[in-house]
Amino acid sequence: MNASSLRRFGQVLLIPILAVFSALLVGAVIMWIFGDDPIAAYRGLWNGAFGSARAWSTTIRKMTPLILTGLSVAVAFKAGLFNIGASGQFIIGTVCSVAVGVNFEGLPAFIHLPLALLAGVAGGVLWGFIPGALKVFTGAHEVIVTIMLNYVASLFAAWTVYAGGTQGQTPGPLWDRTAGAISRTPEVFMSARLPWIFAEPYRIHWGVAIALAVALVMWWVIFKTTLGFSTRTVGANAKAARYAGINVRWITILTMMIAGGLAGLAGAIETLGLNHRFAPEFTGGVGFDGITVALLGQTNPIGVVLSAFLLGALDAGSARMQFDSGVAADIIQVIQALVLAFVAAPMIIRQIYRIRKPGDQVEATVFSSGWGR
Amino acid sequence: MNTSAIPVLEARNVTKIFPGVVANEDVNLTLHKGEILALLGENGAGKSTLMNIIFGLYHPTHGEILVNGQPIVMKTPRDAIKLGIGMVHQHFQLVPVMTVTDNIMLGDESIRNGLLDRRAVAARIRELSQRYGLEVDPDAVIEDLPVGVRQRVEILKALYRNAKILILDEPTAVLTPQEIEGLFDVMETLRRQGESIIFITHKLKEVLRIADRIMVLRGGRVVGEADPKTATQQQLASMMVGREVILTVDKGPAHPGEVVLGVERLAATSDLGEPALRGVSFEVRAGEILGVAGVQGNGQTELVEVITGLRKADSGYVRIGGVDMTNASPRRITHDGRSSHVPEDRHAYGMVDTYTVADNLVLNQYYLPPFAKGATIQEKAIVEHAKTLVETFDVRTPSIYTQGGSLSGGNQQKMVVAREFSRPINLLIASQPTRGIDVGSIEFIHNQIVAKRDEGVAVLLVSAELDEIMALSDRIAVMYKGEIIDIVERTGATREGLGLLMAGIKHEAAQ
Numbered sequence: 001m002n003a004s005s006l007r008r009f010g011q012v013l014l015i016p017i018l019a020v021f022s023a024l025l026v027g028a029v030i031m032w033i034f035g036d037d038p039i040a041a042y043r044g045l046w047n048g049a050f051g052s053a054r055a056w057s058t059t060i061r062k063m064t065p066l067i068l069t070g071l072s073v074a075v076a077f078k079a080g081l082f083n084i085g086a087s088g089q090f091i092i093g094t095v096c097s098v099a100v101g102v103n104f105e106g107l108p109a110f111i112h113l114p115l116a117l118l119a120g121v122a123g124g125v126l127w128g129f130i131p132g133a134l135k136v137f138t139g140a141h142e143v144i145v146t147i148m149l150n151y152v153a154s155l156f157a158a159w160t161v162y163a164g165g166t167q168g169q170t171p172g173p174l175w176d177r178t179a180g181a182i183s184r185t186p187e188v189f190m191s192a193r194l195p196w197i198f199a200e201p202y203r204i205h206w207g208v209a210i211a212l213a214v215a216l217v218m219w220w221v222i223f224k225t226t227l228g229f230s231t232r233t234v235g236a237n238a239k240a241a242r243y244a245g246i247n248v249r250w251i252t253i254l255t256m257m258i259a260g261g262l263a264g265l266a267g268a269i270e271t272l273g274l275n276h277r278f279a280p281e282f283t284g285g286v287g288f289d290g291i292t293v294a295l296l297g298q299t300n301p302i303g304v305v306l307s308a309f310l311l312g313a314l315d316a317g318s319a320r321m322q323f324d325s326g327v328a329a330d331i332i333q334v335i336q337a338l339v340l341a342f343v344a345a346p347m348i349i350r351q352i353y354r355i356r357k358p359g360d361q362v363e364a365t366v367f368s369s370g371w372g373r
Numbered sequence: 374m375n376t377s378a379i380p381v382l383e384a385r386n387v388t389k390i391f392p393g394v395v396a397n398e399d400v401n402l403t404l405h406k407g408e409i410l411a412l413l414g415e416n417g418a419g420k421s422t423l424m425n426i427i428f429g430l431y432h433p434t435h436g437e438i439l440v441n442g443q444p445i446v447m448k449t450p451r452d453a454i455k456l457g458i459g460m461v462h463q464h465f466q467l468v469p470v471m472t473v474t475d476n477i478m479l480g481d482e483s484i485r486n487g488l489l490d491r492r493a494v495a496a497r498i499r500e501l502s503q504r505y506g507l508e509v510d511p512d513a514v515i516e517d518l519p520v521g522v523r524q525r526v527e528i529l530k531a532l533y534r535n536a537k538i539l540i541l542d543e544p545t546a547v548l549t550p551q552e553i554e555g556l557f558d559v560m561e562t563l564r565r566q567g568e569s570i571i572f573i574t575h576k577l578k579e580v581l582r583i584a585d586r587i588m589v590l591r592g593g594r595v596v597g598e599a600d601p602k603t604a605t606q607q608q609l610a611s612m613m614v615g616r617e618v619i620l621t622v623d624k625g626p627a628h629p630g631e632v633v634l635g636v637e638r639l640a641a642t643s644d645l646g647e648p649a650l651r652g653v654s655f656e657v658r659a660g661e662i663l664g665v666a667g668v669q670g671n672g673q674t675e676l677v678e679v680i681t682g683l684r685k686a687d688s689g690y691v692r693i694g695g696v697d698m699t700n701a702s703p704r705r706i707t708h709d710g711r712s713s714h715v716p717e718d719r720h721a722y723g724m725v726d727t728y729t730v731a732d733n734l735v736l737n738q739y740y741l742p743p744f745a746k747g748a749t750i751q752e753k754a755i756v757e758h759a760k761t762l763v764e765t766f767d768v769r770t771p772s773i774y775t776q777g778g779s780l781s782g783g784n785q786q787k788m789v790v791a792r793e794f795s796r797p798i799n800l801l802i803a804s805q806p807t808r809g810i811d812v813g814s815i816e817f818i819h820n821q822i823v824a825k826r827d828e829g830v831a832v833l834l835v836s837a838e839l840d841e842i843m844a845l846s847d848r849i850a851v852m853y854k855g856e857i858i859d860i861v862e863r864t865g866a867t868r869e870g871l872g873l874l875m876a877g878i879k880h881e882a883a884q
Binding site for chain 2 (some may be wrong): 126225226229230239243244245247
């Protein structure tokens with residue numbers, strides 16, 4: 001790495017770092033206004049995220065799905081698409097993986113587990129294909145369609161586990177018969193569960209290894225393959241992509257399918273590794289957090305891993321923070337939202353810290369190119 | 374011309390230093406009342422910086438600006454406007470959905486009883502248009518007006534603010550030959566009425582036709598002044614570029630071979646849903662250049678788009694090398710048709726601004742060996758390729774990793790040309806290949822086009838510059854309202870004859 005690329009690297013990191021710093025600062029001011037002690041709060045946050053082996057394991061556990069949903073949003077950004085649907089794709093991935101996991105008793109693990117994971121990916125791929133195809137063939141904007149599909153996914157998931165009402169309505173196909181009036185699925189069979197790397201009390205499963213490997217693969221695909229070149233060209237200048245002979249329609253659909261598959265995999269891993277079942281209350285919140293992760297990570301897969309780690313740590317430390325300092329854990333949500341606001345509007349950060357836009361860099365703002373096309 | 378009195382505008386020893394770049398060095402300029410001063414220079418010669426200093430957008434590092442003999446300090450363009458300096462930018466600063474009146478009063482609104490006084494403004498506009506011969510309907514909406522008229526609105530905007538000094542930045546770049554004549558008439562009227570004009574351009578013929586005095590900038594310095602009565606295009610070009618420039622393209626007779634591109638009764642629709650091509654037929658043979666002339670907007674853009682696969686044909690045929698390529702994909706036309714395309718709008722189609730020069734140089738070949746091996750990109754091959762092309766095509770860039778969008782216009786075009794000319798082809802489609810670039814680069818690109826022809830490539834050249842068409846073509850097709858009104862041999866063609874055809878008038882004398 002020579003001097004100029006090192007400087008570039010520094011510039012890429014500068015905005016995200018300052019965004020996080022500013023968000024923590026504003027968070028401290030808010031706590032101070034309400035009479036809380038921000039220093040105690042942040043000490044608690046730090047201890048909860050990194051203070052012990054348990055704390056570290058929580059951070060890693062929280063990071064794992066965020067890597068994949070962050071990649072989902074980031075990959076779509078590369079093609080100029082704004083995937084708000086990681087949440088719905090995550091839910092469908094969960095439903096499909098559980099559907100396989102609670103059936104096929106007696107299958108050997110080396111078949112059952114991959115099958116359940118693949119089912120999750122396939123569900124996500126389908127959930128990404130729909131908005132991609134609708135955009136290409138009807139011009140429907142992917143933002144609107146993915147938001148709508150989030151609702152469809154969430155309600156569909158609830159229906160599959162419906163326990164049946166007092167009037168004897170039909171229960172959902174994934175309902176746990178042993179649960180009485182409670183709507184939930186049974187636990188997936190042992191053969192479909194992701195094994196632990198570190199078992200109780202750390203509860204770190206092999207999903208984290210899968211997520212990191214997928215991030216590396218996505219980095220390679222985006223920057224080192226012809227498919228990645230095509231995708232980035234479509235995102236940077238769709239007209240030039242057409243001129244260059246790239247099939248823009250196909251790339252649009254394919255990218256949405258990949259994005260959906262990544263979020264679907266996140267859902268599958270979270271369920272097969274950790275929860276082993278789902279109930280209708282569960283939401284695809286990590287899907288929405290994927291937007292923050294992707295933007296904070298500058299839509300680069302390696303950056304996504306770093307920002308997923310950071311957001312995972314914030315999440316992991318929040319309980320300890322509340323316990324130690326009495327500051328409600330919800331302040332973490334406020335800080336996360338501030339991080340998103342600052343990275344989405346880098347102009348604010350540039351204004352506050354008087355950073356000049358580097359002269360020779362015509363940075364494509366992924367945000368604006370994702371809209372109105 | 375009145376040179377006795379105090380100059381209306383003077384720049385004394387103006388130097389402007391940007392971090393790492395000296396944009397203007399010790400520039401002296403005087404402008405007298407009722408004078409047209411032409412400022413000539415290549416892209417990057419410092420013309421724009423100098424004008425931005427005079428218009429109050431930049432502050433000089435050293436030196437001073439005097440208006441009517443008084444040294445002045447300008448903080449913003451508003452100060453410049455107050456001092457009677459008006460600027461007409463190359464890219465118009467008009468709101469398309471608003472009327473002429475609204476656009477002209479924007480930022481300087483007349484108000485009566487708390488409401489906009491459109492009637493008074495419109496009356497003033499009518500009076501100004503009459504005095505200066507700038508025919509404009511104050512109630513017309515900008516987006517309905519042709520480019521030439523929009524430019525008049527820009528000039529009126531400056532006059533409405535009592536400009537006595539007008540800066541026209543490359544005003545002819547967007548105009549048809551007829552509109553250019555119209556602009557020159559207006560400039561002559563303005564001069565007669567005592568206005569002073571700084572006319573920025575890199576077109577030599579225009580300078581000699583209209584200017585009272587010529588100042589040439591190169592590398593941020595004034596390299597000389599010239600008198601249009603005695604100067605020649607050759608001298609001016611040499612001053613601009615700093616070396617001898619061959620203005621006429623040196624080319625031998627064509628040796629046409631077999632038909633490479635055949636277009637038959639082609640019809641297509643424009644973006645607005647109107648017929649843009651109405652049954653166009655022609656052939657281009659190996660080893661010849663067919664020039665397509667015509668006033669812009671007569672279907673040339675759509676013709677190139679249909680041939681290159683970027684727009685669907687409604688009916689008719691495109692054959693490349695005898696193979697039917699009607700509505701084939703751009704990749705098939707490039708690859709199987711062995712064709713290259715220098716697109717009209719390089720920013721929209723020809724390049725990706727955020728990509729490095731190296732990546733832009735493989736924009737439509739990245740999937741082919743040696744740049745790709747299977748599914749993986751071979752960076753080493755791309756870098757080697759870029760190094761060679763930057764060298765052979767003299768693309769001036771700090772490095773091959775520089776973003777394409779940060780190069781100057783001429784170098785961006787050279788980058789596109791390098792990519793399109795460097796692979797083995799049978800057909801070259803070049804659309805406005807030298808638009809908005811400097812003399813040195815034009816010479817280079819013209820020679821490359823002729824070299825391709827001599828290698829046996831069939832060349833379809835589309836250009837709005839009649840001089841370019843005349844200089845390069847072996848045969849000339851003239852488009853008018855979506856049809857080819859006539860195809861003539863270069864040897865028998867005259868400017869006047871082609872001008873008539875471009876206006877849609879066809880009679881035997883034109884041939």
